[in-house]
Amino acid sequence: MPTELLGLLEECLDRGSRELGLNLGREKFAAFRDYYEILVEENKKFNLTSITGEKEVAVKHFLDSLTCLRLLDQGGAFVIDLGTGAGFPGVPVKICRPEMDLLLVDSAKKKVQFVSDLIERLGLERAEARWDRAETMGSSSEYREKADIVVSRAVAPMNVLAELCLPLVVPGGVFLAMKGPGSAEEFDSAGRAIELLGGRVERAERMRLPIIPEERILYLIRKISPTPAGYPRRPGIPAKRPIV
Ligand code: SAH
Numbered sequence: 002m003p004t005e006l007l008g009l010l011e012e013c014l015d016r017g018s019r020e021l022g023l024n025l026g027r028e029k030f031a032a033f034r035d036y037y038e039i040l041v042e043e044n045k046k047f048n049l050t051s052i053t054g055e056k057e058v059a060v061k062h063f064l065d066s067l068t069c070l071r072l073l074d075q076g077g078a079f080v081i082d083l084g085t086g087a088g089f090p091g092v093p094v095k096i097c098r099p100e101m102d103l104l105l106v107d108s109a110k111k112k113v114q115f116v117s118d119l120i121e122r123l124g125l126e127r128a129e130a131r132w133d134r135a136e137t138m139g140s141s142s143e144y145r146e147k148a149d150i151v152v153s154r155a156v157a158p159m160n161v162l163a164e165l166c167l168p169l170v171v172p173g174g175v176f177l178a179m180k181g182p183g184s185a186e187e188f189d190s191a192g193r194a195i196e197l198l199g200g201r202v203e204r205a206e207r208m209r210l211p212i213i214p215e216e217r218i219l220y221l222i223r224k225i226s227p228t229p230a231g232y233p234r235r236p237g238i239p240a241k242r243p244i245v
Contacts, residue, residue, distance in 0.1 A: 010037055013059035017211030021067060023097065032096045032123055033063055039119055040087060047111050049087040060212050066090030068208060069152055069177055070097060072221050078149035081106060083135050083166050084156035088116050090179060091152070095128050103128040104148075106138065139168030139233040146171050146227065154179035157240060159191035159220070164239040167198040168232055170224040176200060182207075182216035194244035199226040 007015065011030045018025040040062075041053055052061050066089045073094075078101055082091030085105040095103045105116050105128065116130040131138075138144040151166040151174075159178060166176045180188070188205070195202060204221040233239055 010055040010059045013056050013212055017064040020211035029096055035123055039122055043115055047115050060210060062089055063093045064211050066093035068217060069179060072219055080150045081148040081169055083151055083153040085116060086112055088119055090154050095125055105130045106133055108134045134236045135165035136233045136236040144169055149174045152177045159187050160194040160243045161239050163191055163194040163198050164233050167200050168228040172224050172227055174224050176222045178220040180218045184218050195222060198232055199224050199228045201225045
C-alpha cells in the first residue's frame, strides 16, 4: 500500500511495528482500523479511555500492547489478559497472533460487554470475554493453574498483581507484567510476593515506545512451583492487604 494512501493510524502502525521488529500485513491494518473506529464510537457510551486521537491510540494502546510480543513467542497457547479494560493488551496481541486461545477478563461489566461486542465485530475466533474477578478465578478448579501465559497492563502494583495473576499460571508458564518507567521501586518490594506465589523473575526488559519518547518495562515471571493453598485470598484482600 503506498504510504500516501494510509491514514495517520496506519502510518503510525506501519512505522511503529517496524521499530518493534514486527511485520504487520495489510489485513492487520484493517483490523486495527476497525478496532479504532469501534473504540471511539463506543467510548461515547462507555467512557473506556481518555486516549482517542489516531496517533495516540496507535502508539499508546495498540503498539504499547504489542511490545509484549518481544517476550512472547509461543503460538497456540492459552493466554489470559487480566484486567483487560477496553481490550489491552489482549486484543492487539490476538490480531497479530490469531492462533492463540485468548480469555479477556475484567471485573467491570460494561468493559466486558464492550470487549465481547468487539470480538464479534472484529470476527476474532478463539477469543472470549469473561466478567469475573482474578481472585475468584484463581481459586476455581476451572481456571487455577490453567493458563500458559497471563498478561496484564496497568491493573495493580506488582505485589498485588502477582497475587491476581500467578495463581492462574500453570507451573512452567509465564506471567508478563507491563509497567511504566517508574515501576522499579514497586517491583523491588514485590520480591517476596512473587516468590511466595511460585514465581521467579526471568527477565526485566526496559524499552522505548515507538514514535514517542516514553519508556516501558516488561517483567517476565516464570511459574516455577505451584501457588500454595490459601492464595489468592478473597476478592479485594490482595489490594487491601498486599503481601509485603
Ligand atoms: N489493561 C487495560 C485496562 C487497565 S485499567 C489497559 O491497559 O488499558 C484496570 C482494569 O482492571 C479495570 O478495567 C478494572 O476493572 C480491572 N480490574 C481491577 N482489579 C481486577 C480484578 N481483581 N479482577 C479482574 N479485573 C480487575
